Amino acid sequence: MAKQIRIALRNCGVIDPERIEDYIARDGYMALASVLTDLSPEAVIEILKKSGLRGRGGGGFPAGIKWEITRNVVADQKYVVCNADEGDPGAFMDRSILEGDPHVVLEAMTINGYCTGASRGLIYIRAEYPLAVERLKTAMGQSRSMGLLGENILGTGFNFDIDIRYGAGAFVCGEETALIHSMEGLRGEPTVKPPFPSVEGYLKKPTNVNNVETFANIPIIINKGWKWFSSIGTEKSKGTKVFALAGKINNVGLIEVPMGTTLREVIYEIGGGIQYGKAFKAAQTGGPSGGCLTVKHLDTPIDYDNLIAAGSMMGSGGLIVMDEDDCMVAIAKFYLEFTVEESCGKCSPCRIGNKRLFELLEKITQGNGTMDDIDKLRNLGTVIKETSLCGLGQSSPNPVLSTIDNFPEEYHEHVTGKKCRSKVCKSLMQYLVVADKCIGCTLCARNCPVDAISGERKQVHFIDQSKCIKCGACMDKCKFNAIIIN
Amino acid sequence: MAKLETANALMELREALKEKGAALSQANSPLSTIQVKVTMATCGIASGSKPVFEFMKDELSKRNIPAKVTQVGCMGFCYAEPTIEITIPGKSPVIFGYVNLKKADEIIEHFIRKGEEIEGSIQINYETA
Amino acid sequence: MNMVKLIIDGKHVEVPENTTLLKAAKTVGIDIPTLCYFELKDMNIENRPGGCRVCVVEVRGRRNLAPACNTMVAEGMEVFTHNIRVLNARRTVLELILSDHPAECLTCSKNGNCELQSMAQQLGVREIPYAGEQSKYRKDTSPAIIRDVDKCIMCRRCEMMCNDVQTVGALSAVNRGFMAVVAPAFEMNLEKSTCTYCGQCVSVCPTGALTEVDHSRNVINSLADPAKTVVVQTAPAVRAALGEEFGLEPGTLVTGKMVAALRRLGFDYVFDTDFAADLTIMEEGSELLDRLTRYLKGDKEVKLPILTSCCPGWVNFFEHNFPEMLDIPSTAKSPQQMFGPVAKEYFAKKLGIDRKNMIVVSIMPCLAKKYECQREEFKVNGDPDVNYSLSTRELAHLIKQSNIDFNALPEEDFDNPLGASTGAAVIFGATGGVIEAACRTAYELYTGKKLEKVDFTELRGLENIRHATLDFDGLPINIGIAHGLGNARKLLEDIRAGKSQFHAIEIMACPGGCIGGGGQPYHHGNSEIIKQRSAAIYREDSGKPIRKSHENPFIQELYREFLGKPLGEKSHHLLHTHYFDKSVGDFIEE
Ligand SMILES: Cc1cc2nc3c(=O)[nH]c(=O)nc-3n(C[C@H](O)[C@H](O)[C@H](O)COP(=O)(O)O)c2cc1C
Ligand code: SF4
Ligand code: SF4
Ligand code: SF4
Ligand code: SF4
C-alpha cells in the first residue's frame, strides 16, 4: 500500500483540538520555544529556505523567501495573515487542520511574527466555518493564558497576538490582495501586484500572508530540521501535500502524500479506485480553475511544476475524480459557471471573457456549436489567461483549455455529431422507442408530462422529439427496456 | 492553566504530559486505560459523530469499563464517517468507520469487552511525522 | 535618481526607476493605448486600477502579458508593445468590452468624443466575434447627471474622482462579475445619494455612461416662443474653454465670438455672469469685512473663517457632510443665482415685463448649477430665477446645430446694463480667483486706501491647498484656498477641530476651479488644457480697464437705483440665501 505521510495533518485525528495539553504533549510550542530562545530570525528563515517549503495556498511561492522579504522591509508595524478563506468548492483541507489542530497555526504565526518583525496576526476565515472558529478561539484563549501568545511570550519579551477576521465567502477574497482589502473594509477585489503584500499589505504595512497548510508545516520543520523535510518530495517540491479526494472515487476524504506521488497511486492505492469499477477518465486538480489530468498523466509524479506542465495546477488541493460517465464539455461548463459567479468584475477579460466562454460552452452543449466556436474558446481562453489581473482570471480558462486539449474528440462530437457520448448534455439526447421491444402497453405515454409520446394500445409507440423535454420518465417507467437514449 | 514563564517550564510540562500519555497506553501501567477517539470535525459531526461520542462516554461508564473518551479532528476517512479509534493498552490502535449507535454498542461489547475481532475496521494507511 | 535601461520595441530607453512601461514607451514615441488609466498631471489625480487590460504588452520572460500602465521598468527588460501576440490579445480584450456595450453611437451624446469609440477605430475593430448577453441596468436621471451605465466599461475613473479626489463617495463598484458596475450604494438613484453634482465623474468618464442632463431643447423652445424675453448669462470660465469645441487652441479667449454666437442663436439680451460676480464680491466682500471687524472687536458671536459660497457643488458638499457648520459659509448666493433675481426683479421691471415672461438661461462650466437653479428657495411662486443652465458643451452643440460658423464670427460686446464687468469677476473662473477679487475690494473698503498692486499672485496656482497672508495696511489677513472637495474637507476638518488659522477661505469643488468644471469641453486627462484655460482667465483680467468689482459703474448704478447698499434689506432678500442640513434626510426617504 502506498504511503501517506502526515506532516500537516500530523495531529489531526490524534489530539483533542480543545486541549492545549494534548498539543504540548506532541511537542507543541517547542518550535516556538526554541526559536525564541535559541534562534535568530535569520536562522529560522534560513532553515525554511533550505527546507524547500513552498506555499500551499496555490501559488507555491517559497515560504522562506516570502518571510525574508517581509522581514527586510523597514516599517513601524507589520502583520502576519493566515489565509483560511478556502473557497474552492469541495476543498476542506484547511478547515480540517483548523478543526483538528488549531494550535499549530497559532504557533507558526507567532514564529512568523518573530521572524518578520510583526507583532500582530490576523486569521481571515470564512464565516461558514463556525467549528473551526470556535476551536481557534478556544486555542487562542488557552495559549494566551499559558503565556504562549500575547505579551512577553515564554518570558522572552517577545509580544505577539492574533485576531480573527471573517470572510463573507467570496472565492476571490482568498486571493491575498483581495483578502487584505476585505479586511480593510474595502470591496473585496484584487489589486495589481507589485506591490506584494510582503512589501505593502494590510493598512499599507508589510504583511506576510500564508495559507493554513503552509503554516501547519512550519513547527515540525523547525523541530525535525530542514534536512528531514527536504528528504521528502521531489527536487523542486518538498514535503507533502494534503488533498481532498472527491468525485467518483471510493475513498472520498483527506489524504496527505509526499510530493511526487503519482495520480495512479492516489486514485487506486489510497483512494480505493473508481466507484463501481468504472473506468477513470480524468482528475481535476487546482479547484475550479485548475485543469484536468487524464489517463496519460496517471504516472506523472504530482508536484507544482508537473501539474503546470500538464495544463493544470496544484491549487489548494482539491482533487476531483471523473469517470467514463462524465462529459468533459459539461464539466468545463460547470467550472466556468462557478468562475462567472465568482469573478469580482474588476478586469474586462475575466468579467466579460469568462461569461463568453460559458456562453460558448452552453451553445455547444445545446447542440448549436460550430467548429469555429471551438477556435473561439481556444483564443479567448488563452487571452483571458494572459491578460487577466489576478490569479482567478489567469487560471479560470484552464478547465476549458485542458479539456479541449485532452478530449478534443468530445468537443468535435458535440459540434459535428450533435452527440454527447456520456449522455450528460440533455439537449443532445434523444429518447427513442425500440420497435422490437415495445409491446404497446401505453405506460410511457401516460407518464410523459408533455404528451410527447403517441401510439395505439398494442402498437409500437413513438416519441415526438420536438415535444420531448428529456425528463426520462418514459424510460424509468418502461418495463420492457424498450426506450433507449441515443 | 498556569502561565509558562520560561521555555524550560514548557519543556518540563511537555515531558510530564508525554509520560502521562505514554502511561495511558502501556499494558502494565497503573494509569493505563482504554482510549477512545471520536472524530468530531465538521464532516464527522455532520455524519452523526456527536451522538456516538455521547454514547461512548455514557455507556462505557455505565458498563463500568474504565476508558478515556476524547474528541479529535478529522482522520481523513470522510467516506466512512463517523469514525472512531480505539486503543487498548498494549495493542495498536484500531479505527472503525460508519459507526452508528448500533455499531458503537457492538464495539463496546465485542471489541472492547470481549476482545473479539469485529467487522468494519479501517486500515490505517498513513505514517505520521 | 536611479536610471534604468530597457528595450521597448527594439528601441533603447533610459528612464528613472519607478517609471511605468506606459510612460517609458512615451519617451520614445510609442503610444500604448489605454482606457482605464487616467492622469491629470501636476494635479495629483491618477486612476490606475489596471482593469481594462487594453494596455497589455509582452515582457520577455514573463508567462503572461503585462499591463503597461501598471508595470514598472526594470533593468534589461525587453518589451514588445505591438507584436502579433499583443495585438491579438489587445483586440480580443477590446472586442470583449464591446460585446458588453450597446452599439448606440449614433444617438449617444458622447458620439465623436468617446474614448471607447476612438479606440475601436484605432484598433480597427470591424465586427464583434464574441457576441452574447449584455449587462443591463436601470437608467438613472438626476437633476444634473444621467447615468446610463449600460455603457459603463468599469474603468473606475468616476469612482476615483468621486472617492479619492472629491471624498464624496457617491459612486463605487457594486455587484460582482458580469453584473459589476459603478453605481451609488445599493444602486439607489444618484439623487438619493450624497452626490454634489460637481460633475467631475462626468468630466472623466471615457464613454457615454455619465453625461449631463441636456436642457438645450428647452432653451430652443423658449427662443422660439415670441411671448418670452430670453436673457442669457455666461460664466467666466466658459469663454476660456468654448473655443476648444471649435478646434481652437486651448486657452484661446473667445468672449466676443461667444457673445456674437449667442446673439445669432436668438437670445434677446446677452449678459454676463461676470456682472453678477462683481455683485457677489460686493455682498460677500462686505460680509467678510463685517464679520472681520466684529471679530476684531471681540464679538464672540462671530465665526471665522468665512467661507466662499459661490460654488454650488461645494454648497451641496457641506450641506451633506458638515451640517453643523452651516453658519460658516457666506450667505451670498452664487453669481448665477444673483443674476437671476437681478434679471427678473430689476431688469424685467425696467423692461416693463412680467417675470414669468422672462426666461433666464445660464451658460456654465458646471453641472451643479443645473441642480442649483432648480432649488426651491431660488424660485418665486414656482418660477425659477434661472430657468435653464446649459454647460459649455451644450452651448457648443447648440451653436453647431444652428449652422453658425463660430470661427468666422466677429467679436461683439455684451449688452448693458447686466453685461458690464471687471477683471475681478473674470478670475472667478480659476481657483483662487474669488478670494483674490474679494480682497481687491475688501482691501480698499477696509483700509480706505487705493490698492496699488492689484495682482495677488500668491493666491494663484494649482497647488491643492494654498495659503497666504495678505497685509491689510498692517493687519495680517490669513487666506486659505482649496480646490477639489477632498482638499476642502481637510480645511473643514481643521475648522471643526478648532485648528484653522484662516480668516477667509475660498473653496471650489472642481480641480482647477470652474475652468476644470464638470460642464467644460472634455480634457481627456490633459492637464495642460486646464492650465491654458487658467492662463487665459488671468490674461482677460489684466486686459480689463477696471479690475475691482466696486468700481464697476453699472454695479454702482444698480445699488443706487435698486438695491440700496450691500447687505441691505433688498440685498438680503434677493442676493443672500441659507443652507440646509442634508446629512441624513436623503437616505431615509427611500
Ligand atoms: C482566486 C484566488 C483564490 C485564492 N484562494 C485562496 C484560498 O482560499 N486560500 C489560500 O490560502 N490561498 C488562496 N489563494 C492564494 C493566495 O492569493 C496566496 O497566494 C496565498 O494565500 C499565499 O499563501 P502561501 O504562500 O502560503 O500559499 C487564492 C488565489 C486566487 C488567485
Ligand atoms: S481576474 Fe477576475 S477576479 Fe481577478 S481581478 Fe480580474 S475580474 Fe477580478
Ligand atoms: S459610449 Fe461611446 S462607444 Fe458607446 S455608444 Fe456612446 S459613443 Fe458609442
Ligand atoms: S457629480 Fe461629483 S459628487 Fe456626484 S457622483 Fe460625480 S464626482 Fe461624485
Ligand atoms: S461610469 Fe464611466 S467613468 Fe465610471 S467606471 Fe463607468 S465608464 Fe468609467
Ligand code: SF4
Ligand atoms: S468649481 Fe465651478 S464648475 Fe465646479 S462645481 Fe463649483 S461652480 Fe461648478
Ligand code: FES
Ligand atoms: S490602461 Fe492599463 S489596464 Fe487599463
